Amino acid sequence: MKRNISLPPDLQKTWEEIEEYAKGYGLDFFPIIFEVLDYKTLYEVAALGGFPIRYPHWRFGMEYHQLSKGYTYGLSVIYEMVINTDPSYAYLLEGNEMVTQKMVMAHVSAHVDFFKNNMWFAHTNRKMLDEMANHATRIQRLINRYGHEAVEDFIDVCLSLDNLIDYHAPYIKRPGAKTEVPIAGGEDEPPTVEGLKVNRSYMQNYINPPEFLEQQRQKLIEEQDKVRHFPENPQKDILLFLMNYAPLERWQHTILEIIRDEAYYYAPQGMTKIMNEGWASYWHSRIMTERAMTDSEVISFADHHAGVVSTSPGRLNPYKLGLELLRDIEERWDKGKFGKEYEECDDIQAKRNWDRQLGLGRQKLFEVRQLYNDITFIDEFLTPEFIEQQMLFSFEYNSYNNLYEIASREFETIKEKLLFQLTNFGQPYISVENGNHNNRGELYLKHRHEGIDLKLDYANDTMHNLHIIWTRPIHLETVIDEAPHLLTYDGNEFRKQKV
């Protein structure tokens, strides 16, 4: 797709203006190429995850169906979309009024600043536009060769596993696997123990007493087991593990790799949703209210902005939470409301009126945008005062009346719940423990249970999909109703047993 379509002159002028404001505030972004799209094209690109070319798959059709239905029935509007590439591409909806376009441009420039500077994005492929197109070409080639059904079915299988990646993997250097061959070749000979060297045969029983020999033998067996047992340490990047060890055809390997690549590309955006949206909202609000907006645009801007940060009881709006928390940080660092002296102050009144005139807020904000992700962000900056002010609460399901109810307004509880939701994207922690379980090449997975059970029917179906790739029985250790269970799928049937 040719992407050098320039903006209409009026929008181009507006962008130059906004760009200057944004840079004036210290935002540092990749070049941004804006494109004005009609709603059909915009929704198409949105359905394709922001990229104009993706491989064929029904789920993009489903996304498009939902998005365009939402638009047709007036339920939702996409104002803006931007992708993490260098240069960045951002899309504007044709026919939006100028104030909306301005706001979107300001919003987008902050997003791109975040992509460029936040450390969690450091490892993402900034040429993803090309990469996605390559993926599309490769999969199209596979389709031509192996048929639509086969390829799509296998993509479905891989997608079912695409959350089994290690979100921190790009930042950790791990030792390579020591065993390359999954199942040790050759016959398993019982280990023979030589014992220490004995020159005189009558000394044998003294130098190598039977207990000692037995001990040595055990040691050998253990070592052998270790070799058979792989990976040596539990591995969270199950997709990588499958790529390395599963008996895949070449084309299947290609598909799995593509799905994994794309999952890793999108991962940082999931890890920083609250911060990223908060950051963008913070800046569109400042740029608009302090610089870009004309008097006649106030009402429209206020209306749009209110829409962006609106809240509803059952759902947390990441735009709102991020924005408010960033503002809170700015105020605290401007006034010096941090550190030992402030923390240990008992006088509520003094705390409220605390102002050391430090003016460090802006600097702190830029530091936060560089170093934090949602988890560390919430962990470090959420305060009891903030929770009270923002009226946050935690809710729980009450099975007696089939209702979700407000469970607590306590700081600790809410923070814990929030962090839990964010940890691992609110996905269960599952790792490969053993690729040669029972010494029969069976896959043994472990779910690190943290209080919430897996959705069992989904787990079964996912194991079914794993089996398609691994071809040997799949085990999953988990906890159901507070009792440890082992789920097994052997290719024919599921078993659930207590352990």
Added chain:
Amino acid sequence: MQRVQRDLNRFRQIVRGQIKKNLRKYMSQGEMIGRQGKRLVSIPLPQIDIPRFRFGSKQAGGVGQGEGEVGDPIARGDPQEGEGQAGSEPGEHIIEVDITLEELAQILGEELELPRIEPKGSKKNIVSEKAKYTRIRRVGPDSLRHFKRTYKEALRRQISSGLYDPHNPVIIPIHDDVRYRSWKETPVPESNAIIIYMMDVSGSMGREQKDLVRNTAFWIETWLRSQYKQIEIRYIVHDAAAKEVDKETFYHIREGGGTRISSAYKLCDKIINERYPPTDWNIYPFHFSDGDNWGDGDTEICLKLLETELLPKSNLFCYGQVRSMYGSGSFLYELQQHFEDDDLLATSEIARHEDIYDAIKSFLGKGK
């Protein structure tokens, strides 16, 4: 063609069950009925959820924002509601929207690809008045003033009274000249319909089953209302005996005892014969039961009644079998066996909420 069109077509094929049937089990229709009051409904959007390792949602809870005391309810316990996950994908939740019933029917028709219903026969007895602006009056609002007639009147008056000057043809209408458009009511034959709901209220039908029936009935009514000018609805409940009840009773009555389906069919037939002659009415009997009929030859009586009386009189007879905690009976099977290819009978099994979609489609998809 749009690039995404290819994916969209593929998705539609999956939804219709034409390809990749294994995926259909992950399909959800979203909640289709309104939550608060009749007017708030959500639009059915088919979604396919690829299975992944994920948490069962009910234990999870989450964090929200807003007013309320500890213990206040914030959402109903639907599995998809109120997960409140920060950073959750768009489209994961049900979309709710204010919408009128007419719009809803239209959307329903589009989504389910329901054909328009062709009313049967001549409905000469049922007429409604339709207004057409074909008459002229001397009084009326200015917005309906008939310029041409007014001009003619004024011209006629001026000529007859000698005020008309051909060299200076100025026509000045006075009050008496002004004419207004007016309407005339013409009788138009209308097709009207009667829905007769019959429900098994024997001991084996629980609250859940009735919920299924109510939801299905809501959608049937919504659709039929969009197709007919006027709809009358009658309600019959039955266990071993049948009686006619009002709507409130229909959905809330709880009877015990056994099931004799023929009792309901007899009553239904009686109502039709007495009040709704098939020559004048489009008749839609719907029967919901768990299919567990008494075994003393009652099923044969039902089949006979259907064959000789009810089916010939109805536009379409629909039977929906819900699954109760005691399983479901064989009545559905008997019907399907007996009326294998009969176009006038539509049957469907409604075991869960998701089945309502299919049920409506099989009931109303025939265009009868």
